[in-house]
Amino acid sequence: MKSIHKKLMVVLTSFLLFICFISFLAFNHHKNTDNWGEVLDSRETNTVSGSSETPTAPPPTEPSKETTEKEETPKTVTIMIDVKGAVVHPGVYTISNTSRVVDAIDIAGGLQKDADSAKLNLAEHLADEMVIYVPKKGEELPDEFSSGTVSPSASSPTANTTSSSSTTSTLVHLNSATEADIETIPGIGPAKAKAILDYREQNGPFKTIEDLGNVSGIGDKTIERLKPYLDLN
Structure with a gap:
């Protein structure tokens, strides 16, 4: 009887130890699973936060052909x-x-x-x-x-009026005028004024206004246009 009781105690003890071992294994497995999940969560969090710190810039947009044509086309x-x-x-x-x-x-x-x-x-x-x-x-x-x-x-009217008033009120003396005086005659610029002075210095005073035809670049029609502004003094 005692031997039977002793065997039962051994079996019961062995069963309890087996139960404890199984519980220990189950507990460790659950703990490791939780730790691994936390690692994965932390990695995902770091990935998301890292991507938010360096946003990708949108690609540059090129001006449309219509906009370019509008800028280049002058207003009519x-x-x-x-x-x-x-x-x-x-x-x-x-x-x-x-x-x-x-x-x-x-x-x-x-x-x-x-x-x-x-x-x-x-x-x-x-x-x-x-x-x-x-x-x-x-x-x-x-x-x-x-x-x-x-x-x-x-x-412009202002330019023409100034020129006319300065020449019609006072005649330009062809044989004593300076280059600046001759340039006041409408239609006479620096080049023709210098040509007139050069001719006068080389050939002496003008005897008639028509002698201007001997100056290079001055023809009969130009002389007719200049007569109202000149005298021989």
Whole structure:
């Protein structure tokens, strides 16, 4: 009887030890699983926080073709020009500011048969209040029309009025005038004024105003235009 009781105690003790061992293993496995989950969570957190600290910049946007074309295209407006000289229909015309001298001549009916277009810059851009003068063959252009056109500032009423008042009130004395005096005559610039003085110094006083025709660059039509502003004193 005692031996049976002793065997039962051994079996019971062994069972209890087995239960304790199984519980110990289960506890350690659960603890390791929790620790590993915390490691994974911490890694994910670091990854997310790291990516938020260095945001990716959006790619640069290129200007659209339509915007570029708008910036490069000049604004078109209507201007007024004055076409004079050897054209079919001289007069004042309205035209686009993107046009050129050749376009202005076209709207004025084109060139006359005796027009000298070689003295014009047909490709010149037009400007508001511009004066275009087309000379005839053999005709000499006034100094202000060196290229066949006069800019708005040079052809403004203020400029013309000042020039006219200074020359019509006092005649320029051809045989005693200085270069500055001669330049006050409308249509006479520094080059022609110097040519007149050089001729006077080399050949003596002018005997008639028509003697100006002996000066290089001055023709009969120019002389007729200058007569109202000159005398021989």
